[in-house]
Amino acid sequence: MILVKETKLCELFLEVGRQQYSIAAMGNYFAKNEQEAWNSFVAALLSEDGNSAVKEIYQNLANAVAEYNKQGHPEVNIKIVYNYVIAKIIRSIFVEPLELKKNWYFVCRGGEIPNPGDFITVQIFQEPLVAVRQADGTIRIFLNVCTHRQSLIFEGHGCVGVDKSTLCPYHGWAFSIDGHCKNAPGANRGEFGADFDLKNYSLQEFEVKIDENQGIFVKLSENSHLKPESQPENHQNIGIEITNLLNSVSPGYADGETATLPEQIRFWLRIGYLEENIKQLIAESIPEGIRDSRQLRLESLIRELKQAILTVDSDGSTPELNDVVQRVYGSDEQEQIVGKSIEYPKIDLDGLEYSDSSQRRQALPIWIYGDAALFALEVEHLIKPTWQFVCHINEVPQPGNFTWLDIVGERAFVIRTANGELFAGKLQDVTQRGSYPKFGLPNYGLEPIDIDIFYGFIFIRFTWEGSRLADSWYLPGLLEPYQLENMQPIGGTGRYDINVEVDYKLLWENFLEDYHFPMMHKGLTRRFGVSSDCEGINGMIIPMRDPASPNLTPIERQYYDCAKAIARHSWEHEQQLQDFAAENHALPETLCYSAFCSMSAQEEIPMPFSLSVFPEHVQTFSLVPAGPRESRFHVRSYGHTLNPDDTNSKAIEEARRANIQLLLESLHEDIRVNYICQDSVSSRLFEKIGVFSIAEFDVAKFQEAIRVKLPITSFQRKPL
Structure with a gap:
């Protein structure tokens, strides 16, 4: 009975998502042709009235939300969901600079x-x-x-x-x-x-x-x-109304929280929207010269559709979502386009070399953040060849244990085989998500993919070429004393995923530098001695402040006191270890008062994964690309098994608990600013002249890797 109700709910929200796309198409027409019609269109959306299409989508959404609330879910406010729906409509409407010349635009009084x-x-x-x-x-x-x-x-x-x-x-x-x-x-x-x-x-x-x-x-x-x-x-100020609307639905603008509506509803709406978008894109009459661009956009949208289905319906229990996939691939016309293998543009790497990142100070253009056609190229040239973090070896310890990672519409499994080895493979079809792995079949019925293990952490990738992790990790010798292979997962608050509607490149650039710490992360700067120079060892190793800042919050004070209680050596010895690390690029023993971050060399593998090492535990942080403007934070915590008879165990456990909470607070601060940036990069008028400081050295390296692997990103204006 519950399954039947969930299926009905799914169908209701899918239909609203389809209507959402149709109304966005209407808005695009008004935006490009008549300013007064555009103003009236937005006013109708904001008032939930004004024309039949707006009335219909509001009523259908109200019915869906009412049904959702009846079924025992935490109650959802229709206004919150409706604001999200119309904000997505407005965000999807673009007017190019040539179109903007038609009018003067009213701003305010x-x-x-x-x-x-x-x-x-x-x-x-x-x-x-x-x-x-x-x-x-x-x-x-x-x-x-x-x-x-x-x-x-x-x-x-x-x-x-x-x-x-x-x-x-x-x-x-x-x-x-x-x-x-x-x-x-x-x-x-x-x-x-x-x-x-x-x-x-x-x-x-x-x-x-x-x-x-x-x-x-x-x-x-x-x-x-x-x-x-x-x-x-008495004219309604549409520009101000739109700004207020976008601010009200963007996580972090007001309150730093993750989402303004349940993820299940958000993904159902997104699936319906994507289905209709794909359907209309297939039906469009496309001039010969831009068919490759349409094919790339289709590939990107289909991947995002599959990723949304995998995320919201991981066990395949909602047949309606399989029907969505079948409709995308259904008709003969659709099969001619969707089923056709893509001829990806050849990326000519001859003659291209890495420039000195300290000399490459100009940032890449903003059109690359969230572009659907480019994302299809990124999947082939950046994401598939890159190692993606899945889990720790102790999360699949016994034969028959398995887990999976969903990324860009693919589900990659890691399985501990009967002989104790690790095997990685991917689903051959998203509609099989509820029936795998079948352990009796060859390769478990999966298409084998590459797998590698680094200090006990398991990674997969979808190509078989390129360097192994041990060859591309930046300063792996720093990790040696920590015996990471022996750690166990910390459950509860130490393990979580957060979906965000932001391009993964924007997010990863945020995590590649500490230049933003003083402005954004007041708590981190209270706890640690953050340097403005993040190049080399000094940027990786961050000492805890001694003495402690007098402005610590209670939870920060708790972490400081617990870390000090488990000290195994003096602050002076800590400094000696930092000096040793700077000189030898390795450590003879663990640091106790410092934290540091370890990751791949970005110019070799631009891999959105970092391992943060703290005195009491380690945290893995990876970014999973899901679509042009959809990503997933994949956060896991690990630590050595605590001995209940050890007098330090209680302090270690309390330090872990406090630090995990503090790190989550910092992540919400990052989410906030990245939603703001994602709105900014939608501008068609912004001429980016951004420059990198020394403290953004790794961002420059990451962008250099993108430029080399995808030279098309060097164009100031979108060429696709």
């Missing part, structure tokens, strides 16, 4: 920002803008995107002192109300190079007109010769 320093943020299609009242009373409008690493700078509606600066929430770059960059942390120490000049990093500015009713308008293209049209006094 002068009375909304009456005083010097007052600002208000608005969204014009995918362009985040901020209007700021200057000291002389004039209004200036800027693209609200930091010229360093594409984060939104201003949030909401507020006031900045005319003599003060607004700090980018990501890395703390400071901008005055006239848009000029006033400070970049580390610049005065030469960490951006001798030729770095703050004057080159001002915010992009646009022309402003103010009409007789104090209506403020912006021109987003130099080619626009139209005059701004006066707005009625």
Whole structure:
């Protein structure tokens, strides 16, 4: 009976997802053809009324949510789910620069920002803008995107002192109300190079007109010769409404939490949306010159569809989702396109070499973050050839034990065989997800894939070429004393997965540098001595502060005290070990007061995996790409088995518990800023001139690896 009810629920939300795509297609038409129609369209969405399509999707969603609440799930508010649905619609609508030249765009009224320093943020299609009242009373409008690493700078509606600066929430770059960059942390120490000049990093500015009713308008293209049209006094400010809507549904904008609606509902909606998107893309009449781009987008969307199905229905218990897959592959027309093997564009690596990352300071363009056609190429050239973390050997200790990893629409199994060896294979069809592995069949009915073990951690990859982990790991000698092979998984709060609607490359760049720590992670900087120079050993090993900061929170104080209680040597000996590590790239014994992060050499294997080693436990952190703008944090904790008779065991256990909680809090801080960045990179007007500091050395190496493996990413504008 429960299964029947879940199947019905699934069908209800799938239908809403299909309608969601159809309404987005309608919105795209209005956005590109008539500004007033676009404004009316958004107003209808926001009011849940106004036209039959909006009324229908709201009513269907209300029915689905009511049915969901009836079945004993934690109650969900229809408004929360509806806001998410319409925010996804608005985020899917893009207007290119050539289309933006058709109009002046209403921003706000002068009375909304009456005083010097007052600002208000608005969204014009995918362009985040901020209007700021200057000291002389004039209004200036800027693209609200930091010229360093594409984060939104201003949030909401507020006031900045005319003599003060607004700090980018990501890395703390400071901008005055006239848009000029006033400070970049580390610049005065030469960490951006001798030729770095703050004057080159001002915010992009646009022309402003103010009409007789104090209506403020912006021109987003130099080619626009139209005059701004006066707005009625009671006209709904669509740009501000859109900004408020996006902020209300983005995890982290307001409260730092992970999701505003149950994951099950989110994925059901996403599956319906993707199914309709694929159906319409197949039906489109595509000019000969861009068919390869359509084929790549189809491949990307189908992978994301399969990944969503695997995530929300891992045991195959909802037949409706198998029907979705069959419909995607169903008709003859669809089979001609979807079933056709893709001829991936050849990536010419001849003549391309790694440049010195310290010299490659300019960042890759923003169009690469979240592009569906590019993601299909990334799967082939970046993701499939890269080792992906699955589990520890002690999570599959006995013959017959198995686990799996879902990634880019594939399910990869790791199985302990009857003779004690480890075998890796993948499902040949997503519809088989509920019936594998079949241990009686050759290779368990799976397609064999590559497997490797590094210090007890198991990795798989979908190609058979390339270096082994031991050959590409950065400074593996630091791990030797920790006996990681003997560790056991820490369950409960030490093991979790979080799905986020952000490109995995954005997320991984965040975790490759500690330049953002002082601005974003106040707790980490209270606990550890974070250096601005993350190159080499000094960036990998982070000492705990001694003496402790007087501003520690209770949970931070608990961790500090527990770590000190389990000390096996003095702080002086700790420093000697750090010096030894810097000189020898290895350790003779474990560090006790320090934490460090170990990962692959990014220029060789741009692998989104890190192993964080703390005095009391280790945490593996991996990013699982799921689609162009869908990723999964895969976090696991491990530690040595505690002896109940050991006087240190209680302190170790309490230290683990406190640190796991603190690390989760830090992760939520990262989630927040990356949702902000994902919105920023949707801009079609932003001309990225971002530059890397010394503290972003590994980000530069990661981007260099992407550029070498996918030279197409060097284009400033999207070529696909």
